Amino acid sequence: MNRKSILQKGQGRTRKLAKLAYIYERESRYFAQVAETAKEMAGEELLELGARDLSFVFRGIWFTAAKKDFYRITYHSRLLSRVLAPLVSFACTGKDDLYREARKIRWEEFMTVKQTFSIAANVSESGITHSNFAGLRVKDAIADYFRDRTNKRPNVDAKDPDLMINLHIHRDTATLSLDASTGPLYKRGYREASVSAPMQETVAAAIIRMSGWDGTMPLYDPMCGSGTLLAEALMVYCRIPAQVFRTRFGFMQLPDFNPQLWENIQVSAKQDIQPLPPGLIAGSDISEHAVTAAKTNLMGLHYGGNVSVAQTDFRQIPGIADSLVVANPPYGIRMGKDKDLKGFYQDLGLFLRERCTRSFALIYFGEPKYIKHVPLAPSWKKPLTIGGLDGKLVKYELY
Numbered sequence: 001m002n003r004k005s006i007l008q009k010g011q012g013r014t015r016k017l018a019k020l021a022y023i024y025e026r027e028s029r030y031f032a033q034v035a036e037t038a039k040e041m042a043g044e045e046l047l048e049l050g051a052r053d054l055s056f057v058f059r060g061i062w063f064t065a066a067k068k069d070f071y072r073i074t075y076h077s078r079l080l081s082r083v084l085a086p087l088v089s090f091a092c093t094g095k096d097d098l099y100r101e102a103r104k105i106r107w108e109e110f111m112t113v114k115q116t117f118s119i120a121a122n123v124s125e126s127g128i129t130h131s132n133f134a135g136l137r138v139k140d141a142i143a144d145y146f147r148d149r150t151n152k153r154p155n156v157d158a159k160d161p162d163l164m165i166n167l168h169i170h171r172d173t174a175t176l177s178l179d180a181s182t183g184p185l186y187k188r189g190y191r192e193a194s195v196s197a198p199m200q201e202t203v204a205a206a207i208i209r210m211s212g213w214d215g216t217m218p219l220y221d222p223m224c225g226s227g228t229l230l231a232e233a234l235m236v237y238c239r240i241p242a243q244v245f246r247t248r249f250g251f252m253q254l255p256d257f258n259p260q261l262w263e264n265i266q267v268s269a270k271q272d273i274q275p276l277p278p279g280l281i282a283g284s285d286i287s288e289h290a291v292t293a294a295k296t297n298l299m300g301l302h303y304g305g306n307v308s309v310a311q312t313d314f315r316q317i318p319g320i321a322d323s324l325v326v327a328n329p330p331y332g333i334r335m336g337k338d339k340d341l342k343g344f345y346q347d348l349g350l351f352l353r354e355r356c357t358r359s360f361a362l363i364y365f366g367e368p369k370y371i372k373h374v375p376l377a378p379s380w381k382k383p384l385t386i387g388g389l390d391g392k393l394v395k396y397e398l399y
Helices: 002-018 023-027 034-049 067-076 094-101 129-152 202-213 227-237 259-270 286-298 341-355 369-371
Strands: 029-033 050-059 060-064 083-093 116-124 164-169 174-180 220-221 282-285 308-311 324-327 357-367 381-384 389-398
Touching: 023 029, 023 067, 023 083, 029 067, 034 050, 034 060, 034 202, 034 381, 067 083, 067 259, 067 324, 083 094, 083 116, 094 129, 094 174, 116 129, 129 164, 202 227, 202 324, 202 357, 202 389, 227 286, 227 324, 282 286, 282 324, 286 308, 286 389, 341 369, 369 389
Parallel strands: 116 164, 220 282, 220 324, 282 308, 324 357
Antiparallel strands: 029 060, 029 083, 050 060, 083 174, 164 174, 357 389, 381 389
């Protein structure tokens, strides 16, 4: 075979591979799921982590990223719910379209018949009106794909699958994507102990980011619960990746996964971690159980032992001057409807005004109706709807 024939054969193979490439391979385009009220912050975070060409849509952000930045974003992001790598997109007006197109994907590139998978489906303004039904059709397509080739079907595991597939159908256009993290990113892995209605990690991360805290002043949580705000503040200051404890990522299942590149990112992140000065982050809670839970969770993190947590009622704290005070106070679901919450929030306001001089406070109200009971004028109030709560974050300047 002469040189011209070899070149022509190579060019033909390249064209064939390009035709078969998945969307994320062709376009380096990914989708970040994020709560609406955190989208602006999440966009800033994506840019900091190397993303570009952001496009904001309902409950998410499309972005472009090099492979290393795609890995880094999934590993480091504190605000995103999930990162999706889109595989295919196609017109879908009925169940037959969905099944047929899903079967065209080369599923053996992502998993073996011995591995498990799950489908998360969302449908809007489409001829297919039920998300569960749509997910079932994709599940059947994957199972039948393997059955035809191996005479066996892989199992579905909704709790801990090896592969998570996301289906989104909007206005009769379907997109099938791979979940790059294999599970929600708010599951950091440090929560070994808990309390009633704990704060979701992404909510705490959003509060820390909105505070603008950079470690130049102490941070204190007088109602720390299981320590989520303290843990997220520690991870921000020490530059600990949000997914430092996650050992399995969905992007490892992609056919073009680069193990060496991924290892380099992990090594670089580890080298970037910095120590936490003792006394910079501290907290307390009236509950002995909560204090024990907070200490347990913090001890699993780098430098968690440098975070002081004490058992005390915030009303008994002598003072917290020149600091950032953060808190997620109890409300109906966390405290019980029979409690005197009006008096509680009045006491909180007096504590902030009289004992937190030259400080500022960011208080998250899971039920915003209690804001009016705090005898302080807020600097601002911002909605923060994440983790199933329609809450508001309020800033008080205590000068």
